[in-house]
Amino acid sequence: MKIGVIGFQGDVEEHINILKKLGEKYNNIEPVRIRNKEHLSEVSAIIIPGGESTTIYKLILEYGIYDNIIERVRNGTPLMGTCAGLIIASSSTNDPRVVGMGLLDVDIQRNGYGRQGDSFMNEVEIDGIGRFLAVFIRAPVIKSVNQGKVMASYSGKAIMVRDKNVLGLTFHPELTEDTKIHEYFIRMIGGEGGVSTGMHAGSVRVK
Ligand code: GLN
Numbered sequence: 001m002k003i004g005v006i007g008f009q010g011d012v013e014e015h016i017n018i019l020k021k022l023g024e025k026y027n028n029i030e031p032v033r034i035r036n037k038e039h040l041s042e043v044s045a046i047i048i049p050g051g052e053s054t055t056i057y058k059l060i061l062e063y064g065i066y067d068n069i070i071e072r073v074r075n076g077t078p079l080m081g082t083c084a085g086l087i088i089a090s091s092s093t094n095d096p097r098v099v100g101m102g103l104l105d106v107d108i109q110r111n112g113y114g115r116q117g118d119s120f121m122n123e124v125e126i127d128g129i130g131r132f133l134a135v136f137i138r139a140p141v142i143k144s145v146n147q148g149k150v151m152a153s154y155s156g157k158a159i160m161v162r163d164k165n166v167l168g169l170t171f172h173p174e175l176t177e178d179t180k181i182h183e184y185f186i187r188m189i190g191g192e193g194g195v196s197t198g199m200h201a202g203s204v205r206v207k
Pocket of ligand 1: 083
C-alpha cells in the first residue's frame with residue numbers, strides 16, 4: 001500500500017523516514033513523494049507535512065493538484081495534516097494567502113501561540129493512543145472545531161482532531177522517534193474508527 005507525502009517543502013523526508021521504519025513492521029507500506037497528479041493517483045492515503053503553509057499551498061496550486069487532493073479525500077482517501085498540513089486541510093484560516101481545502105471543519109489561526117511560543121514541547125495525552133511528546137513549531141491554534149472529534153488538547157485548546165477519514169494535528173509527530181501517531185493513521189487507513197471506504201480495509205497487515 002502506497003502512502004503519499006505531499007513533497008514540495010517542509011518535513012517530507014521526516015514523514016517518509018517514519019513510514020519506511022514502519023515498513024519493517026507492516027509489510028506492505030511504501031512511502032511515495034507526491035509532486036504531481038500521477039503520484040497522487042497511485043496512493044491509498046495522503047499526508048500533508050509540517051513546514052511553511054503559504055509555500056506548500058502555493059506549490060500545491062502551481063503543480064495543479066489542489067482540486068485533486070480535495071476530490072480524493074472527499075471520496076474517502078485518508079488524509080493526515082500535520083501543522084502546516086492541518087492549516088491547508090482546514091475550512092478556514094485567518095490568512096488570505098492560505099485558503100483551506102475545507103476537508104477538516106476547524107477554524108485556524110496561523111502562528112496562534114505567538115512569538116514566545118514559537119517552539120515548545122509538551123507531553124500530551126491522546127485518546128486511544130496514550131502519552132505523546134508533542135513538538136510545536138510556530139504552531140497554529142485551532143480556534144473552533146465545528147465537526148469532528150477532539151483527540152487531544154493542550155492548555156484548553158484542541159491540538160488533534162479527527163473527522164472520519166481526516167486527521168489534523170497542530171504539532172509534528174514526524175519530528176520525534178515515536179511512531180504511535182503514524183501507526184494510528186495506518187490503522188485508520190485499514191478502517192479503524194469506522195472510516196473505511198471499503199477500498200483498503202484489510203490491506204494493512206502486521207508482519
Ligand atoms: N507556522 C507555520 C505556517 O503557518 C506552520 C508551522 C509548521 O508547520 N511548523 O506555515
